Amino acid sequence: xxxxxxxxxxxxxxxxxxxxWCLSRLPWPWQLVIGxxxxxxxxxxxxxxxxxxxxxxxxxxxxxxAAAREDILQEQFSxxxxxxxxxxxxxxxxxxxxxxxxxxxxxxxxxxxxAQGKGVILLSAHFTTLEIGGRLLSMQSPFHVMYRPHKNAAxxxxxxxxxxxxxxxxxxxxxxxxxxxxxxxxxxxxYAPDQDxxxxxxxxxxxxxxxxxxxxxxxRLARISKAPVVPFFQTRLPGAQGYQLTLYPALEGFPGxxxxxxxxxxxxxxxxxxxxxxxxxxxAHRRFKTRPEGEPGVYD
Numbered sequence: 001x002x003x004x005x006x007x008x009x010x011x012x013x014x015x016x017x018x019x020x021w022c023l024s025r026l027p028w029p030w031q032l033v034i035g036x037x038x039x040x041x042x043x044x045x046x047x048x049x050x051x052x053x054x055x056x057x058x059x060x061x062x063x064x065x066a067a068a069r070e071d072i073l074q075e076q077f078s079x080x081x082x083x084x085x086x087x088x089x090x091x092x093x094x095x096x097x098x099x100x101x102x103x104x105x106x107x108x109x110x111x112x113x114x115a116q117g118k119g120v121i122l123l124s125a126h127f128t129t130l131e132i133g134g135r136l137l138s139m140q141s142p143f144h145v146m147y148r149p150h151k152n153a154a155x156x157x158x159x160x161x162x163x164x165x166x167x168x169x170x171x172x173x174x175x176x177x178x179x180x181x182x183x184x185x186x187x188x189x190x191y192a193p194d195q196d197x198x199x200x201x202x203x204x205x206x207x208x209x210x211x212x213x214x215x216x217x218x219x220r221l222a223r224i225s226k227a228p229v230v231p232f233f234q235t236r237l238p239g240a241q242g243y244q245l246t247l248y249p250a251l252e253g254f255p256g257x258x259x260x261x262x263x264x265x266x267x268x269x270x271x272x273x274x275x276x277x278x279x280x281x282x283x284a285h286r287r288f289k290t291r292p293e294g295e296p297g298v299y300d
Contacts, residue, residue, distance in 0.1 A: 039081025075279030119183030
């Protein structure tokens with residue numbers, strides 16, 4: 001069957017994308033309300049994802065009461081729904097409109113790191129605000145992004161066009177040469193290493209006190225390229241206030257004595273940011289899918 005994005009099989013996708021484009025024209029407070037309703041529907045009609053979120057929260061926050069974890073779960077699904085609207089806004093929203101939603105701290109850290117001439121690894125993580133955070137930062141300083149190609153050809157064509165338009169270049173996750181090429185040109189590359197990519201590409205390091213499969217790419221890329229690593233995270237502010245973007249000073253002494261120690265350090269940085277805004281992290285991902293030899297699965 002044809003995989004062309006305009007083939008008949010993708011008409012439902014194009015209809016959904018057309019509806020998203022229309023919704024992205026609405027006032028931002030309205031989009032937030034719609035996003036929350038999308039999240040409520042997702043929570044109600046996706047028991048599998050609800051189970052994944054609940055399992056992750058019980059593993060990572062055993063000290064909280066069941067009611068407190070349920071509050072985070074509800075915020076998570078609201079964040080997922082709002083994330084759909086943020087994705088549309090990041091693809092099709094005008095710079096004039098988006099600038100009014102942006103609060104930025106720490107841009108001087110990125111400029112200072114770029115002055116070394118080795119590029120910059122922009123260390124991020126998979127929060128539900130990932131798309132909008134990247135778009136907002138791109139309006140302040142250009143950079144390239146690493147991304148995973150989508151299996152749906154229609155969705156992928158729109159995604160690739162949007163990311164290329166706003167980020168200059170979108171680099172496929174497995175394209176190490178492309179990423180190193182960008183760094184060699186002294187261009188920052190946005191990199192989020194906090195998903196489970198299987199046993200072969202990972203080592204096990206603590207994340208919320210749990211042995212978690214973590215890729216070692218941040219350490220390896222920094223060793224090869226000599227590029228400084230600048231953490232970058234974003235927060236969705238209450239109400240319709242917009243977003244706080246924060247760039248932190250480049251990591252000192254990184255890479256360190258071992259890839260394992262470096263990977264533990266990256267995991268700890270991400271955990272700290274997640275604890276600050278647990279409801280906005282992407283708990284719907286099976287972060288603990290890959291287990292050490294002999295340990296049972298956690299999502300069964």
